[in-house]
Amino acid sequence: MLGKLFKHDMIATWKVAVSIDLALIVLGILTGFVLHALPHVEESFGMGLMFVSFIGLFYIGVIAANIVTIIYMVMRYYRNLYTAEGYLTFTLPVKTDMIIHSKVLTGALWMFLSYLCTFISLGFAGLGFLSSIDVPKEEILDAVREVFSFLGVIDPGFMALFAMIALVTPFAAVLCMYFCVSIGQLWQGHKVLGTVLCVIGLYIFNQFASQIVFFASGFWHLMAQSASDIDASFPSIYKHMLLNITILTVIQSIVYYVVCIFISRKKVNLD
Amino acid sequence: MSSLLQVSSLTKKFGTVTALNNLNFELESGHITGLLGPNGSGKTTLIKIICGLLQPTAGSVTVEGNPVGVESKKVISYLPDTTYLGKSSSVEEVIKYFCDFYDDFDANRAYDMLGKLNINPRSRLRTLSKGTKEKVQLILVMSRRADLYILDEPIAGVDPAARDYILNTIISNYDENASILISTHLISDVENILDEVIFLKQGNIVRHCAVDDIRTNEGMSVDSLFREVFKC
Numbered sequence: 001m002l003g004k005l006f007k008h009d010m011i012a013t014w015k016v017a018v019s020i021d022l023a024l025i026v027l028g029i030l031t032g033f034v035l036h037a038l039p040h041v042e043e044s045f046g047m048g049l050m051f052v053s054f055i056g057l058f059y060i061g062v063i064a065a066n067i068v069t070i071i072y073m074v075m076r077y078y079r080n081l082y083t084a085e086g087y088l089t090f091t092l093p094v095k096t097d098m099i100i101h102s103k104v105l106t107g108a109l110w111m112f113l114s115y116l117c118t119f120i121s122l123g124f125a126g127l128g129f130l131s132s133i134d135v136p137k138e139e140i141l142d143a144v145r146e147v148f149s150f151l152g153v154i155d156p157g158f159m160a161l162f163a164m165i166a167l168v169t170p171f172a173a174v175l176c177m178y179f180c181v182s183i184g185q186l187w188q189g190h191k192v193l194g195t196v197l198c199v200i201g202l203y204i205f206n207q208f209a210s211q212i213v214f215f216a217s218g219f220w221h222l223m224a225q226s227a228s229d230i231d232a233s234f235p236s237i238y239k240h241m242l243l244n245i246t247i248l249t250v251i252q253s254i255v256y257y258v259v260c261i262f263i264s265r266k267k268v269n270l271d
Numbered sequence: 272m273s274s275l276l277q278v279s280s281l282t283k284k285f286g287t288v289t290a291l292n293n294l295n296f297e298l299e300s301g302h303i304t305g306l307l308g309p310n311g312s313g314k315t316t317l318i319k320i321i322c323g324l325l326q327p328t329a330g331s332v333t334v335e336g337n338p339v340g341v342e343s344k345k346v347i348s349y350l351p352d353t354t355y356l357g358k359s360s361s362v363e364e365v366i367k368y369f370c371d372f373y374d375d376f377d378a379n380r381a382y383d384m385l386g387k388l389n390i391n392p393r394s395r396l397r398t399l400s401k402g403t404k405e406k407v408q409l410i411l412v413m414s415r416r417a418d419l420y421i422l423d424e425p426i427a428g429v430d431p432a433a434r435d436y437i438l439n440t441i442i443s444n445y446d447e448n449a450s451i452l453i454s455t456h457l458i459s460d461v462e463n464i465l466d467e468v469i470f471l472k473q474g475n476i477v478r479h480c481a482v483d484d485i486r487t488n489e490g491m492s493v494d495s496l497f498r499e500v501f502k503c
Contacts, residue, residue: 011364012359084355086355091322091347091349093373094344095341267326
């Protein structure tokens with residue numbers, strides 16, 4: 001039954017989600033063209049303004065695309081489960097857990113694709129910029145290698161960690177928002193307000209939690225070091241921080257998942 | 272006759288308010304039962320528990336011997352008192368959805384009923400009037416070969432002509448071995464199709480008997496008895 005639920009969730013969401021992703025890629029290509037062409041155009045205030053506007057538009061577009069995707073997923077979750085549509089959803093001959101699993105899988109898949117399209121879009125914009133500047137390609141590659149080396153990215157352990165983050169982040173994002181919707185619906189008559197308050201509360205909590213993890217991972221130690229020592233110790237501390245943040249995210253996601261399942265099984269009260 | 276639905280010591284409380292108070296009753300196959308009571312008597316709460324939309328505070332419900340869950344949902348066809356279909360779907364898409372999830376769904380029957388009502392299956396639900404959407408929902412529910420149909424206020428808020436259509440659809444589309452539990456406070460409209468009634472008052476069953484017994488023993492219609500029992 002999970003397959004059927006997933007199929008129908010995908011059918012219901014693909015048009016909107018794919019449109020957002022395509023718009024994101026088109027925006028990246030356009031930005032790449034502008035960044036590529038602009039240095040060849042005669043300098044003027046108008047061209048400068050256009051350049052800045054395009055960069056701003058690209059920046060806003062990338063953020064908006066990711067936000068719109070997750071809001072769309074959350075809206076569907078809320079509508080399908082906790083509004084009148086829940087009368088159909090919860091009377092389907094399937095286990096309640098399957099309904100949640102399908103929503104999580106659908107949401108995480110679209111979020112993953114949204115992040116992927118963000119990288120592709122950034123890639124197009126970056127290529128446009130790099131092709132427009134008069135710096136030898138070797139120098140650019142050297143600079144990239146230097147940054148990667150400083151961050152400790154060129155390391156199998158870091159690559160594995162990055163793959164884990166790429167896998168965990170979309171699930172964490174949708175589970176976090178589904179958790180807020182589930183908590184919000186407990187407040188009969190003010191379900192949306194309850195959700196919004198939960199999002200705000202969780203955001204504040206997460207800020208504190210991530211700060212604690214940063215400092216516990218050796219951030220203080222890093223601040224107290226000299227510049228040359230930082231160069232040497234930064235990769236391991238950076239990796240340590242990312243690992244701890246990922247572990248925190250996984251733990252939080254498990255809590256979100258358990259709460260979502262519990263509420264959908266035991267605390268549903270449709271209007 | 273076998274017991275299709277068994278409700279035992281069922282209690283539901285919302286905070287300090289008792290919506291259902293220690294209900295006990297059984298429904299057998301092949302009967303149309305009216306779940307009758309004024310607003311706030313607990314009809315919808317009882318139906319929601321039977322359909323798995325609410326958890327009881329105490330007691331149990333079994334359908335064909337199974338507790339409320341996947342197996343019970345397979346044999347219950349439920350019409351809620353609200354429009355539950357997503358606005359962005361077309362009627363055709365919703366039919367496919369029902370076909371996928373309910374093995375007992377008869378798509379031909381659904382298309383046949385839609386045709387009789389001149390409802391275009393390709394219409395988006397957002398373009399249909401409230402009344403037409405309710406008819407689509409009824410068609411979907413009655414197109415299943417379910418063992419138990421639970422209809423919550425199917426004729427509330429519709430004009431008399433539509434009421435006749437709805438009641439005819441119910442009567443002509445259910446299998447005689449199946450049962451119908453129909454909740455309403457419009458007694459006179461449904462009285463003629465009922466085999467038995469359950470009167471629900473403030474979460475308690477105050478009467479559960481055959482309609483013929485009411486007519487024979489009390490010498491009055493169900494509607495008259497209802498007015499007497501629930502006199503304000």
